Amino acid sequence: MLLRHIAPLFPSQKIPKLRIRMALHSCMPRHKEEPLDEYRLGGYHPMRLGEVVNSRYEVMRKLGWGEYSTVWLVKSQSSETYAAMKVMKAEVTDVPDLHEADYLHRVLSADPTHSGFRHNLHLLDQFHIQGPNGNHMCLVTELLGEGLDRYAKRFPYGRLPIKFVKTITRQVIMAMSYLHEKCNIIHTDIKSNNILFALPDGAILPTTPTIPTGAEVMPNVTVKLIDLGVACWADRVEEHFTDLIQSPELRAPEVVVGAVWGKPADIWSLGCLVYELAMGEFLISHTVHEMSVPYLHAVFFGPYPRNLTKDGKYSHIFFKDDGSQLHPQSERYPLADMIRQHRPPGDSDTEGLIQFLDLMLRLDPGERVTLQTLLEHPWLASD
Structure with a gap:
């Protein structure tokens, strides 16, 4: 996909570069690991194995990554259970166009009796962490x-x-x-x-x-x-x-x-x-x-x-x-x-x-x- 073909599809010529990257994210070449140069101001948060996040979740290992997040296996210190923690890039944490947390809350509350409820991902916890690259939203979901x-x-x-x-x-x-x-x-x-x-x-x-x-x-x-x-x-x-x-x-x-x-x-x-x-x-x-x-x-x-x-x-x-x-x-x-x-x-x-x-x-x-x-x-x- 070429930017010269994408750019005219946006309603404003002054659209932020971040939005263009977001539109391209599912079509970009995939790599085995996230690019190291994305650990920058506004980018990924550097996680350390064994650290405890938000005074509750111990980081066990990386599960995967996306264009604007990394996903980690974490262990709850209070319940001894495992979960997945998605850590957003700082530059997308406060973007008003993204409502992932709102969607996950709606999934939890809309109608748990519906047959499709159990076939959607469930949110367990949500919080923010501060790091050298900025403020990052964390979404903890079932593993x-x-x-x-x-x-x-x-x-x-x-x-x-x-x-x-x-x-x-x-x-x-x-x-x-x-x-x-x-x-x-x-x-x-x-x-x-x-x-x-x-x-x-x-x-x-x-x-x-x-x-x-x-x-x-x-x-x-x-x-x-x-x-x-x-x-x-x-x-x-x-x-x-x-x-x-x-x-x-x-x-x-x-x-x-x-x-x-x-x-x-x-x-x-x-x-x-x-x-x-x-x-x-x-x-x-x-x-x-x-x-x-x-x-x-x-x-x-x-x-x-x-x-x-x-x-x-x-x-x-x-x-x-x-x-x-x-x-x-x-x-x-x-x-x-x-x-x-x-x-x-x-x-x-x-x-x-x-x-x-x-x-x-x-x-x-x-x-x-x-x-x-x-x-x-x-x-x-x-x-």
Whole structure:
């Protein structure tokens, strides 16, 4: 992704550099460790193993990092239990456009009786710490296990058994339903590495699971949807810090062209996720350049609807005034043909999978179905 393509998408030419970096964060090259030069004024907080934070949490080891936070395994000195502590960069701690703590509080309080409550990450504690690089917000959450993206790599060709795909999909839909209907939150970043396994009762640290087979795949498994760092309130989408939500490979058509977006954008990402889990590959490569996305959509799903090309404030980047592509393509490779040609092993209802995906992967957001309709779909309900 190039800044010269991103900058015009922001409403002000004086947008702070921080916001541009935030918009780019999910598309930047990934490294095994966070860049050391980001331990600077306004950057990461330097943690020390064994130190006690906020007079309560002992730092055990690093669990991971993101573009504007590091995550640590901590042990509560009062309860002798383990948790995950997300330490924000100082420069994003007080940014008014980010509401992650508010979202996590809403998740806790909205409706604990809802079936999707247990499939969302739960906040345990919140506080600030002062360090050499500034003031840092810390969010302590329950400790979870391995990410779905890494777990899938344990299986041949990255294809999860289809029964397991259905189990996970049901739980992710319930998690999304809780966010959409009870919390008034659009996640905007539904993807496999934001879905983690809950640890079994009594487990202390994430374990490396063995690969079960057939009907024995991960019985009674629970997954949770995490990372509300770039989410938004569903009734205040216009306040989100960028129009360019979602990673390019998961980006909904209405987002690509700058048309009005909302909850259906999450449904599109869910469709991409289900395809990835069932087929063992991304629908669109994660290395794709953002400028190629609408053309790949056309290859798989046909031309963009006229209402999107007409109303999208960035349509001129990709389309002519009549709605036709600036760079027309003659080739088509419909999604249904791809699935039939490379059908998932063990799936006795390939046509059901195609129909299920079609309900989500529709170019017009108004034609995507509700989460409740997806939960009731025969393909998802079958073994």
